Amino acid sequence: MIDLRAASKRYRTPAGEFPALTDVDLHVARGELVAITGKSGSGKSTLLNLISGIDRATTGEVTVNGVRIQTSSERTLARWRGATVGVIFQFFQLLPTLTVVENVMLPMDFLRQRPVSRRRPHALALLERVGLGDQAHKLPAALSGGQQQRVAIARALANDPPILTADEPTGNLDSETAGAVLELFRSLAAGGTTILIATHERDIARVASRTVALVDGRLAKGAAA
Amino acid sequence: MIGDLWRDRTRALIVVLAIAIGLTGVLAVLSTYAILSRELNRGYLATNPASAVLQIDAIDDELLAAVSARTDIAAADARRLVWGRVRVGQTEWKRLVLFVIRDFHRLEIGLITPEAGEWPPADGAMLIERDAFQVVRAGIGDTVTVEISGGRERTLRISGRVHDPGQAQARMEDFVYGYITPATLNLLDERDEDGSLDEPAASGKAAARDRLYVIAAGDRFDAVHVRRVAADLKRWLESRGHIVRRMDVPAPGQHPHAILMGALLLAMAAFGLLVLILSGVIVVNLLLAIMVAERRQIGVMKAIGGSRGQIARIYLGEAGLLGAAAMILATPAGMIGGDALARYFAVLLNFDLANLAVPVWVYLLVVVVGFLVPLAAAAYPVAAGTDLTVRDALADAGVDVGRFGSRRLDRVLCGIGTPGRPLLLGLRNCLRRRARTALTLGTLSVAGASFNTTLSLRASMMATLDRLFGAGTYGEASRYSLDQHMLMIYVFLLVVAGVLAAVGGLGLMTATSLSVRERRRELGVLRAIGATPGAVAVIVVIEALFIASISWTVALLAAWPFTATVGRIVAGALFRGRFEATLSWAAIAAWLGMVLVLSAIASAAPAMTAARRSVQEAVGYE
Numbered sequence: 080m081i082d083l084r085a086a087s088k089r090y091r092t093p094a095g096e097f098p099a100l101t102d103v104d105l106h107v108a109r110g111e112l113v114a115i116t117g118k119s120g121s122g123k124s125t126l127l128n129l130i131s132g133i134d135r136a137t138t139g140e141v142t143v144n145g146v147r148i149q150t151s152s153e154r155t156l157a158r159w160r161g162a163t164v165g166v167i168f169q170f171f172q173l174l175p176t177l178t179v180v181e182n183v184m185l186p187m188d189f190l191r192q193r194p195v196s197r198r199r200p201h202a203l204a205l206l207e208r209v210g211l212g213d214q215a216h217k218l219p220a221a222l223s224g225g226q227q228q229r230v231a232i233a234r235a236l237a238n239d240p241p242i243l244t245a246d247e248p249t250g251n252l253d254s255e256t257a258g259a260v261l262e263l264f265r266s267l268a269a270g271g272t273t274i275l276i277a278t279h280e281r282d283i284a285r286v287a288s289r290t291v292a293l294v295d296g297r298l299a300k301g302a303a304a
Numbered sequence: 305m306i307g308d309l310w311r312d313r314t315r316a317l318i319v320v321l322a323i324a325i326g327l328t329g330v331l332a333v334l335s336t337y338a339i340l341s342r343e344l345n346r347g348y349l350a351t352n353p354a355s356a357v358l359q360i361d362a363i364d365d366e367l368l369a370a371v372s373a374r375t376d377i378a379a380a381d382a383r384r385l386v387w388g389r390v391r392v393g394q395t396e397w398k399r400l401v402l403f404v405i406r407d408f409h410r411l412e413i414g415l416i417t418p419e420a421g422e423w424p425p426a427d428g429a430m431l432i433e434r435d436a437f438q439v440v441r442a443g444i445g446d447t448v449t450v451e452i453s454g455g456r457e458r459t460l461r462i463s464g465r466v467h468d469p470g471q472a473q474a475r476m477e478d479f480v481y482g483y484i485t486p487a488t489l490n491l492l493d494e495r496d497e498d499g500s501l502d503e504p505a506a507s508g509k510a511a512a513r514d515r516l517y518v519i520a521a522g523d524r525f526d527a528v529h530v531r532r533v534a535a536d537l538k539r540w541l542e543s544r545g546h547i548v549r550r551m552d553v554p555a556p557g558q559h560p561h562a563i564l565m566g567a568l569l570l571a572m573a574a575f576g577l578l579v580l581i582l583s584g585v586i587v588v589n590l591l592l593a594i595m596v597a598e599r600r601q602i603g604v605m606k607a608i609g610g611s612r613g614q615i616a617r618i619y620l621g622e623a624g625l626l627g628a629a630a631m632i633l634a635t636p637a638g639m640i641g642g643d644a645l646a647r648y649f650a651v652l653l654n655f656d657l658a659n660l661a662v663p664v665w666v667y668l669l670v671v672v673v674g675f676l677v678p679l680a681a682a683a684y685p686v687a688a689g690t691d692l693t694v695r696d697a698l699a700d701a702g703v704d705v706g707r708f709g710s711r712r713l714d715r716v717l718c719g720i721g722t723p724g725r726p727l728l729l730g731l732r733n734c735l736r737r738r739a740r741t742a743l744t745l746g747t748l749s750v751a752g753a754s755f756n757t758t759l760s761l762r763a764s765m766m767a768t769l770d771r772l773f774g775a776g777t778y779g780e781a782s783r784y785s786l787d788q789h790m791l792m793i794y795v796f797l798l799v800v801a802g803v804l805a806a807v808g809g810l811g812l813m814t815a816t817s818l819s820v821r822e823r824r825r826e827l828g829v830l831r832a833i834g835a836t837p838g839a840v841a842v843i844v845v846i847e848a849l850f851i852a853s854i855s856w857t858v859a860l861l862a863a864w865p866f867t868a869t870v871g872r873i874v875a876g877a878l879f880r881g882r883f884e885a886t887l888s889w890a891a892i893a894a895w896l897g898m899v900l901v902l903s904a905i906a907s908a909a910p911a912m913t914a915a916r917r918s919v920q921e922a923v924g925y926e
Contacts, residue, residue, distance in 0.1 A: 133832055134920040153918075154836045161834020172829040176732035177725060185725045189834040234833065 165235025225256030326580030331638025421464025595689025730846030752859025759891030
């Protein structure tokens with residue numbers, strides 16, 4: 080499903096070249112729930128970015144769901160991402176001018192695979208699934224942080240992607256809400272969705288089927304690749 | 305400080321351009337005003353204009369001598385003015401005003417200056433005012449056919465060119481001004497076979513002089529004194545049995561069109577200030593965006609002991625730099641513009657400029673305005689941006705969900721859900737920075753209203769003139785002349801619309817660009833959830849097109865009351881008739897196309913920037 084071979088990412092900064100990831104080899108199978116752990120700045124988010132096609136490896140190969148990321152154009156990657164990867168952010172990043180249901184419909188509008196008439200019912204069904212069916216017509220500002228994160232998960236699922244990436248998805252939630260969100264991830268993984276979660280919280284590592292630790296941009300020794 | 309502006313260099317350049325446009329306008333208009341108010345009256349006075357002109361039954365040498373001998377009269381002269389027409393081309397006729405001058409070598413009042421050809425004209429020949437050559441479409445040495453009232457068609461040779469600054473521009477009036485001797489007038493009218501010039505017109509002698517030009521003794525620039533002298537003279541003439549048909553006492557020492565020119569320049573100066581204020585709006589937008597972007601930096605400066613005043617001075621300094629840069633651009637442009645405008649007005653008012661020097665006070669005023677406008681515009685954003693607690697300034701949580709939705713209009717827009725989310729994003733984003741949107745919208749609306757009103761005003765004037773002079777009589781002289789008089793106003797209003805559209809376009813470009821910058825993370829999220837670069841660009845362009853469409857609607861709604869009001873004022877002043885207000889639908893349709901193209905162009909660069917930015921850069925995880 081996900082295959083990284085000697086993937087490295089280096090950023091150019093005014094102070095010189097900064098290695099965010101170095102020679103990462105990683106294979107993730109369908110339906111796995113992988114927790115990527117490490118300290119702040121260890122390269123967790125960069126790894127997620129390479130897998131979701133948000134960023135490209137400087138060297139090495141990244142193949143996701145049969146697509147080689149580094150050889151695809153931005154336009155191709157955008158459509159591929161819309162269909163293949165659901166992205167969940169730490170700060171939810173809902174569009175403030177769209178209602179909850181419109182936020183969930185937005186990826187469907189971009190991908191245009193689902194008929195127009197079926198987009199709203201599907202979005203409402205996803206919101207029911209994350210327990211927010213009654214909040215569908217509110218604006219994000221009217222929701223709590225936990226509710227916003229669940230809307231973000233529903234949005235990530237809009238095009239039924241086989242892969243979800245989540246960057247610190249419970250970092251801004253209280254422990255009870257965080258538990259509910261993790262439970263949602265576990266049920267999605269049980270349904271066959273491949274999920275990668277970047278986190279430094281131990282609770283997530285507990286629900287994950289596998290943990291990958293990063294230290295200074297490299298896979299920690301002993302980490303299962 | 306310079307670093308902030310350099311980082312925002314494209315937007316800063318736009319702001320500098322906008323301020324420079326306004327400053328250029330102000331400098332051009334002020335210098336034109338300074339040049340013309342000095343030169344116009346000086347040039348006019350050099351012609352020794354009459355204090356009063358009395359139109360009486362007949363003037364002979366004895367009467368002229370008696371008038372000249374009066375102690376309250378410094379000088380007196382007499383001429384005859386004859387109306388006729390002159391053939392232009394095969395069938396077209398233009399109105400002809402012939403000044404019959406007895407002795408071209410002894411002109412004392414209302415001097416005319418020979419420029420080319422004969423001086424004085426031979427009998428059977430005519431001198432023509434220099435601007436009238438373009439009306440008569442003939443040259444020196446050509447022969448033209450003329451006809452005076454009740455006479456037969458005769459031919460006259462054009463023997464020279466003169467400049468008569470006392471007459472309005474011939475093209476504007478659509479008149480031909482000619483200057484002939486009394487003998488030539490007799491040739492034109494065969495009924496005056498004896499050639500006598502000094503007999504009263506009532507006895508059938510057409511060449512008798514009928515206009516008495518006088519210059520008051522004493523203070524000739526004192527309007528009350530001049531009017532009293534003219535009134536005394538009128539009573540004196542009547543006491544001697546003469547019939548005074550009309551008495552004109554123009555404003556002393558002032559060109560006949562000086563008031564019109566002053567009003568027009570005042571309107572232009574007001575317009576220049578309006579453009580400056582609008583450019584100040586763009587400064588407000590830029591500074592607001594800079595202050596938002598600098599929240600963390602401001603927080604850090606405050607945390608390490610910077611006072612609000614110290615921090616505010618940094619950003620006010622940026623505004624001052626923008627003003628200084630604009631002045632560097634505006635000064636040469638304004639000087640060139642002022643020179644061109646002064647020359648244009650001089651041609652329009654039919655006089656020559658002897659000196660184009662611009663007084664120092666004009667430059668000083670522009671420097672003051674150039675600094676004051678950006679500083680005044682920066683005051684609010686800087687005050688608001690520096691009024692933050694350290695904690696607030698350092699807090700940042702990505703996409704800001706807190707603003708939208710708290711107001712009624714937001715909720716109304718949220719009820720519109722059918723057009724598709726990308727379109728909705730464009731529409732609703734306009735309401736997130738509503739003050740900024742309102743300012744951009746206002747500028748474009750005023751530009752559109754000005755454009756629509758101008759062309760609707762012309763269409764309405766034509767309809768009104770059709771009613772007055774009969775439909776389908778476009779070539780009719782009065783209708784044409786009135787239209788030509790209005791031309792200056794139409795051109796001015798169209799220039800206003802053009803400049804406002806340019807400033808509005810720059811404002812829209814700045815607003816869109818700032819919106820893209822502020823929503824950098826949000827646009828990155830769109831890309832992350834599957835939006836192609838093109839889709840993101842379209843969202844940005846839609847936002848600008850939406851603002852343009854609203855501004856077009858406002859301009860359309862404003863066009864009717866503006867046209868009706870301005871039209872009634874103009875019609876009342878020109879012909880005291882009912883004004884036929886009508887809208888120019890062609891103009892309204894054209895403006896829709898223009899404003900949409902303008903907004904598409906204005907948003908193209910920000911849209912491309914938004915589309916080009918990588919998702920990683922926009923989302924910026926780590």
